[in-house]
Structure formats: C-alpha cells, structure tokens
Amino acid sequence: MKSIKRIFCLVxxxxxxxxxxxxxxxxxxxxxxxxxxxxVDWPYLNRYREENGKLGLPAAGExxxxxxxxxxxxxxxxxxxxxxAGRPYICxxxxxxxxxxxxxxxxxxxxxxxxxxxxxxxxxxxIAGNTGPSTLEMIEDNIVSMSELAKVHGxxxxxxxxxxxxxFPWNPGVFPADKIVALNNWIKSYAISNGFNYVDYYSSxxxxxxxxxxxxxxxxxxxxxxxxKVMEQLIETEIAKAFRN
Numbered sequence: 136m137k138s139i140k141r142i143f144c145l146v147x148x149x150x151x152x153x154x155x156x157x158x159x160x161x162x163x164x165x166x167x168x169x170x171x172x173x174x175v176d177w178p179y180l181n182r183y184r185e186e187n188g189k190l191g192l193p194a195a196g197e198x199x200x201x202x203x204x205x206x207x208x209x210x211x212x213x214x215x216x217x218x219x220a221g222r223p224y225i226c227x228x229x230x231x232x233x234x235x236x237x238x239x240x241x242x243x244x245x246x247x248x249x250x251x252x253x254x255x256x257x258x259x260x261x262i263a264g265n266t267g268p269s270t271l272e273m274i275e276d277n278i279v280s281m282s283e284l285a286k287v288h289g290x291x292x293x294x295x296x297x298x299x300x301x302x303f304p305w306n307p308g309v310f311p312a313d314k315i316v317a318l319n320n321w322i323k324s325y326a327i328s329n330g331f332n333y334v335d336y337y338s339s340x341x342x343x344x345x346x347x348x349x350x351x352x353x354x355x356x357x358x359x360x361x362x363x364k365v366m367e368q369l370i371e372t373e374i375a376k377a378f379r380n
Contacts, residue, residue, distance in 0.1 A: 178239035179229050190225070192249050199223040200374060201245050203237060203281070204256035206230035207298060207357060215363040225250065233261045233269065234277035241281050246288050252377045253285050254334070254370060256295035258318050259356070262311045263303045271318055278322065282331060291377045293370070294326045296337040300356050301346030312345035332380075334373040336366050 193199045200223060202208050208228025212219050219226060227244040229236070234257045245253050257278060261269040278294065285292045296319040303309055319337050326333035340362060342348045347355055351362030358366065 178236045179232070180240050180243060182229050183227055183240075183244050187243060187248060190248065193223065193251075197223050198252075198378060199225060199248065199250040200252045200254060201225045201227055201248055201250040202254045202256070203241065203245055204228040204254075204295075205232045205237075205260050207259070208256050210357055211363055211366075214358070214360045215367065218363070218367050228256075231260060231265055232257075233266045234258060234274050234281075235261075235266065238277045238280050241284055245281075246284060246290070249288075250290055252291045252293060252374060253281075254293045254295060254374075255281055256297075257281075258297045258322075259300060259311075259315070262297075262314050262318070263306050263309060271314060271321070274318060275321055275325070279325070282325075282329070291380070292326075292331040293373050293377055294322050294331055294333050295370075296322060296333070296335050298336055298356070298358070299341040299345055299347045301342075301344055303356060304354050316345065332373045332377050334370050336369060339365050339369065 202211065202224065205228055208226060209230050211228065212226040218224070225248060229240075237255075237257055255278065258274045260266075261274045261277075282292050282294065297315050299315060300311055303311065315337070319335075323333050323335070325331075340348055340351050340358075347358075347362070351358055351365065353359060
C-alpha cells in the first residue's frame with residue numbers, strides 16, 4: 136500500500152512539473168538563462184558582486200556616478216565604451232530587470248559604492264511584464280523608494296525618462312506607448328517637486344507613432360551606438376547640473 140502511495144505521489148509531482156519542463160525546452164538560450172537566474176538569484180545580486188568588491192570606495196575628490204538600470208543601461212557600456220572609459224562612471228545595468236529587482240540591489244550596487252550621483256533609468260521592463268503584471272503606481276513606488284534611499288545617503292539623483300517603444304519584440308501586442316508617456320510625465324513631475332534632476336531622452340528619440348526612431352534602434356527598444364550618442368549629450372548636461380547644485 137505504501138509503495139502504491141509513493142508511486143502515486145511521484146506521478147502527481149511529475150504531472151505538475153511536466154508543463155514547466157516542456158516550457159523550458161521551448162525557450163531560447165537567453166530565456167533559459169533568465170529563467171534560471173530568476174529562480175536562483177531573482178534580483179541578480181551576484182552580477183556585480185565581484186566587480187563591486189574590486190572597485191572599492193571613491194578616491195578623494197572622485198566624482199563617481201553610478202548608472203542604475205536594465206539592458207538599456209547595460210548595453211550602453213558595450214556599444215559606447217568610450218563614454219565610460221577613463222571616467223568615474225560606473226555601469227550597473229542588468230538586462231531584463233524591473234524596478235523591484237533594482238530596488239533590492241540598490242544598496243550593494245549603488246549606495247555601497249558611495250557615488251556622488253546616481254542616474255536611474257527604469258520602468259520599461261515593468262510595463263512589458265517581465266516579472267509579472269505591474270501597474271504604473273507600482274513602478275512609481277519603486278522609483279520613489281530608490282530615490283529616497285539615495286537622498287538619505289547624500290547621493291544626488293538624476294531620474295531618466297523611459298525611452299519610447301511602440302511594442303516589445305519579446306512580448307508583442309502590449310503596445311506600451313501611452314503607458315510610457317504617462318510614466319514619463321509622472322517621473323518628470325516627481326523629480327521637479329523633490330529637487331531631483333530629470334533627463335529627457337524621450338523627446339529627442341521618439342518617432343511619429345510614439346516609438347523609438349529607426350535611426351536609433353534595430354529592435355524598437357534598445358538603442359544603437361547612434362542612440363547612445365544622443366543620450367550621452369543629454370545626460371552629461373544633467374550630471375554637470377547635479378554637481379553644480
């Protein structure tokens with residue numbers, strides 16, 4: 136009788152996990168990587184753990200700036216490495232991340248590095264539903280929490296507009312354009328009312344259907360080197376303002 140029960144339990148467990156196993160078989164290598172990462176280290180605290188340890192604290196007089204974000208921030212260093220080379224600019228973007236994940240790693244990847252300024256570019260993956268359904272209010276709450284943490288620790292905050300996107304290649308049919316406009320309006324208003332700097336990438340990169348201009352992207356979401364050049368000119372101005380204030 137016990138043997139029958141054990142067999143029944145094993146069959147039941149197999150029945151429950153089979154859909155997940157089959158789903159994994161149909162995933163791309165990137166999707167499998169993201170799936171396993173989220174299962175093992177949801178906020179991906181290990182991504183920069185070693186680099187943070189080697190980096191150490193800023194030297195005397197160093198005007199360190201940390202760029203916190205998702206794949207758009209992570210790809211910045213790859214496609215435009217000259218922007219970071221020889222400067223105290225620290226890239227802490229992680230592909231696919233949403234604002235709750237960034238909030239969890241904000242302490243080790245930003246506060247512990249003791250920058251003078253943090254540039255936060257976040258929210259597009261929340262709208263895409265990368266870690267589940269997310270309302271604009273949920274995104275806003277996480278941006279507020281990151282901003283308040285930075286302020287408490289004497290770090291000046293630059294909040295970034297979300298880049299335009301007509302749709303997502305990995306999750307088509309969402310059509311996020313209007314949500315992005317609403318989120319950017321809130322980010323700008325919040326930044327102004329709280330004395331934070333705001334950088335408007337959106338206005339310089341949007342096309343006539345509220346998507347990312349074709350000359351700045353190959354997939355409608357992520358910038359090319361040309362797109363990053365536009366962003367660099369805009370953020371340099373805001374970083375200079377932040378240090379003057």
